[in-house]
Amino acid sequence: xxxxxxxxxxxxxxxMTSRTIEESVEKAISGGAGVIQVRxxxxxxxxxYLEACSLLSITRKHGVPLIINDRVDIALACGADGVHVxxxxxxxxxxxxxxxxxxxxxxxxxxLEEAIKAEEDGADYIGLGAVIAxxxxxDAPSVRFEDIxxxxxxxxxxxxxxxxxNMDTISRFKGLGLDGIxxxxxxxxxEDVEKSARELKKxxxx
Numbered sequence: 001x002x003x004x005x006x007x008x009x010x011x012x013x014x015x016m017t018s019r020t021i022e023e024s025v026e027k028a029i030s031g032g033a034g035v036i037q038v039r040x041x042x043x044x045x046x047x048x049y050l051e052a053c054s055l056l057s058i059t060r061k062h063g064v065p066l067i068i069n070d071r072v073d074i075a076l077a078c079g080a081d082g083v084h085v086x087x088x089x090x091x092x093x094x095x096x097x098x099x100x101x102x103x104x105x106x107x108x109x110x111x112l113e114e115a116i117k118a119e120e121d122g123a124d125y126i127g128l129g130a131v132i133a134x135x136x137x138x139d140a141p142s143v144r145f146e147d148i149x150x151x152x153x154x155x156x157x158x159x160x161x162x163x164x165x166n167m168d169t170i171s172r173f174k175g176l177g178l179d180g181i182x183x184x185x186x187x188x189x190x191e192d193v194e195k196s197a198r199e200l201k202k203x204x205x206x
Contacts, residue, residue, distance in 0.1 A: 001081070003065060003104070004034030005125060005180035007187075007201040008160050010069070011038050011055075015189040024188050025055055029062045031197025033187070034180070037084055037106075039069040052078040065104055072098055082106065084127060087114060096122035106160075110143050115151045115159075123157060127182060130163025131173065145172075152177050170204050180204070 009028045011021055018024035025036055036059055040048045052066070052074055059066040065081035068074050072095055075083040082104025085095055092107045099105065107118035108127045115126050128151060131143050142163070143151075152159060161173055162182035170181055181204055190196035 001063075001065060003125075003158075005158050005160050006205055007031075007033050007197060008035040008037065008162075008180050008182040009033040009187050009197065010162075010182060010184045011036070011040075012184050012188055013040075015185050016193075017189060017191055018193060021051065022054055022058060024193060025058055027193035028187055028197050029059070029064050031187070031194040032201040033064065033197055035065050035067060037067040037069055037182070038080075039184075040071075045071075045074070048074050049077055052080060056080060067104060067106060075099065075103070082124070084108070092118055092121035092123055109151070112147060112151050112154060115155050119155045119157050125158040125160060125179070126151075126155065128159050128161050129182070131161045132164025132169055148173070148176060148178075167200060167203055170200070174204070 013021055016024045038052055038055055052068060056066050056078055067082045067084050068080045069084050070089050072083050072090060083095060083099060084106035085092060086108040092105060096105055104124045105122060106125050106127055107123040109115040109118055118126055128143060133142060158179035160180045160182045161178055165181045165183050166186040186200060187193055187197045
């Protein structure tokens with residue numbers, strides 16, 4: 001599967017304007033989202049599993065990969081396309097062993113050392129951030145511009161940046177060889193989710 005990382009949309013039921021998370025995801029994909037990540041920090045395991053199964057039917061219909069945040073068990077149980085883990089989660093090399101070579105593995109990084117280690121441990125892509133301070137991930141360390149450049153020069157897998165990205169901020173990160181932007185509120189919290197996704201992707205790729 002060739003993955004379009006240019007617009008990577010993460011779900012957030014506390015921010016979404018859509019009536020259901022399924023509707024939010026459907027609209028984001030219609031607007032051009034190439035990857036959907038399901039983030040559920042507070043949902044019980046059974047509910048998370050059922051939600052993931054429901055969303056997988058939507059993403060499969062559109063040929064878009066569904067990534068599960070943190071929960072390797074949920075990703076395996078529902079048959080999702082991959083999992084994304086942070087530095088405090090199950091180590092990337094262990095995740096790779098659990099999910100096998102054919103599933104997508106993403107790893108959150110904020111330093112050059114973490115990025116190099118993620119690639120060595122079998123990550124398919126890196127989620128680099130936060131590049132700008134953001135309310136949705138208040139504990140994430142910020143990544144300096146010069147560090148982004150060094151990381152891009154040092155790793156050979158796709159890099160998706162995250163943190164405070166919107167129509168007003170993405171221009172400063174263009175031309176660095178980055179593969180995409182990961183967003184939450186810039187799409188799912190907007191009144192017109194599909195339009196917001198389309199405009200953001202167009203601006204990033206312009």
